[in-house]
Amino acid sequence: MIATSMNxxxxxxxxxxxxxxxxxxxxxxxxxxxxxxxxxEEDKKARAAEMITNPRFEEFMATYLASSSLLxxxxxxxxxxxxxxxxSYVAAxxxxxxxxxxSPLGKPYVVxxxxxxxxxxxxxxxxxxxxxxxxxxxxxxxxEMINNGLHIDLSALTKRDWQKIEKPDLKILxxxxxxxxxxxPPGSVVLCIIDDLAQYEIGPFMNDTDYVIRxxxxxxxxxxxxxxxxxxxxQGRAMDTSRYFINQTVDLVAExxxxxxxxxxxSTMGTERVA
Numbered sequence: 001m002i003a004t005s006m007n008x009x010x011x012x013x014x015x016x017x018x019x020x021x022x023x024x025x026x027x028x029x030x031x032x033x034x035x036x037x038x039x040x041e042e043d044k045k046a047r048a049a050e051m052i053t054n055p056r057f058e059e060f061m062a063t064y065l066a067s068s069s070l071l072x073x074x075x076x077x078x079x080x081x082x083x084x085x086x087x088s089y090v091a092a093x094x095x096x097x098x099x100x101x102x103s104p105l106g107k108p109y110v111v112x113x114x115x116x117x118x119x120x121x122x123x124x125x126x127x128x129x130x131x132x133x134x135x136x137x138x139x140x141x142x143x144e145m146i147n148n149g150l151h152i153d154l155s156a157l158t159k160r161d162w163q164k165i166e167k168p169d170l171k172i173l174x175x176x177x178x179x180x181x182x183x184x185p186p187g188s189v190v191l192c193i194i195d196d197l198a199q200y201e202i203g204p205f206m207n208d209t210d211y212v213i214r215x216x217x218x219x220x221x222x223x224x225x226x227x228x229x230x231x232x233x234x235q236g237r238a239m240d241t242s243r244y245f246i247n248q249t250v251d252l253v254a255e256x257x258x259x260x261x262x263x264x265x266x267s268t269m270g271t272e273r274v275a
Contacts, residue, residue: 011152011154011155011157012142012145012146012152012154013146015138015142015154015165015176016139016142016143016146018162018165018166018168019135019138019139019165019168020135021135021136021138021139021140021142021143023139023140023143025136026112026113026136026140029092029112029113029114029117030092030095030096030112030114032117033084033088033089033091033092033114033117033195034089034092034093034096036083036084036089037084037086037088037089037092037093040084040086040089042258042262043256043258044083044086044089045086045258045262045263045266046256046257046258046259046262047074047076047086047087047252047256048086048087048089048090048262048266049256049259049261049262049265049266050252050253050256051072051074051086051087051090051233051252052090052265052266052269053265054072054250054252056070056250057070057072057250060229060231061094064189064227064229065189065227066227067220067221067223067227067228067229068220068229068230068248069217069220069229069230069231069232069244069245069248070230070231070232070245070248070249070250071232071233071234071238071241071242071244071245071248071249071250072087072231072232072233072234072249072250072252073234073236073237073238073242073249073250073251073252074086074087074233074234074235074236074237074252075236075237075251075252075253075254076235076236084116085116085195085196085233085235087195087196087233087234087235088114088116088195088196088233088235090233090266090269091112091114091193091195091231091233092112092114092195093266093269094191094193094231094269095110095112095191095193097269098110098191106188108188108189108190108191109141109144109145109184109188109189109190109191110140110144110191110193111136111137111140111141111144111190111191111192111193112140112192112193112194112195113133113136113137113193113194113195114195114196115129115133115194115195115196115197115199115200116195116196116199116235118132118133119199120199120200120202120205127168128204128205128208129199129200129205129209130170130200130205130208130209130211130212131168131170131173131208133194133200133212134170134173134174134177134212135168135173137177137192138173138176138177138180141177141180141181141190142180145180145183145184150183150184150185151183152180152183153183154176156179157172157176170208170211170212171211174211174212174215177215178215178219178222181219181223181226181228182223182226184225184226186225186226187225187226187227188225188226188227189226189227189229190219190226190227190228190229191229191231192216192228192229192230192231193231193232193233194213194216194230194231194232194233195232195233196233196234196235197209197213197232197233197234197238197241198234198235198236198237198238198239201238201239201240201241206240209241210240210241213232213241213244214244216230217230217244217245232245237251
């Protein structure tokens with residue numbers, strides 16, 4: 001069923017309001033990462049080029065209409081790492097490219113979160129970083145569905161569920177995100193990018209971070225009608241969440257020698273035809 005934005009269910013608009021969703025935050029994160037990436041020194045350009053030309057990453061991009069997940073560990077020395085991660089730049093570039101991509105089945109639904117743009121601490125509303133991340137992903141997907149004029153059914157949410165959302169509650173958020181993906185038109189593509197996840201793999205947030213990744217990886221194999229692609233990057237190395245990416249992990253080499261072609265490789269990312 002298709003509906004215009006003016007006729008969207010009241011509950012969909014209400015949910016965005018409760019989530020305090022601000023679409024400019026995700027856009028600003030992309031813009032910031034792309035801007036910082038343009039000023040990279042040669043060593044960071046080499047690292048970005050290494051990720052772009054990695055066969056597993058190329059396959060992830062090329063097999064656009066097939067559900068898949070991929071974890072990329074940058075293996076950077078975190079004791080000396082400064083500034084934006086080269087992997088964050090590539091993730092931002094992929095998000096920007098994908099948002100303007102037209103596949104045979106239409107534009108993808110792109111949801112993304114850059115953990116390094118939102119340092120790990122509990123904010124003044126008592127929201128942990130993994131919950132803030134999931135709130136953003138739900139808000140992004142819900143907004144895209146509204147903008148595309150899709151009918152959104154939130155009738156399964158009980159009065160108690162709505163109360164939990166106001167806290168917000170991580171389990172409810174993950175369930176809503178899952179249910180929204182199941183309401184997308186058959187053949188839709190969802191690209192979910194989570195960058196620098198290891199920042200949230202720390203003591204007080206570890207359980208919540210683990211829960212989010214467990215739920216997202218299940219969506220990769222859980223859809224028959226929708227393509228769900230999940231890309232997770234870590235400047236260093238993922239810890240406990242790596243177990244959800246068995247045989248779906250890339251460990252970049254620890255040191256990369258800069259090449260004259262690095263800038264060209266970065267600039268031509270995404271110009272290849274996706275299948």
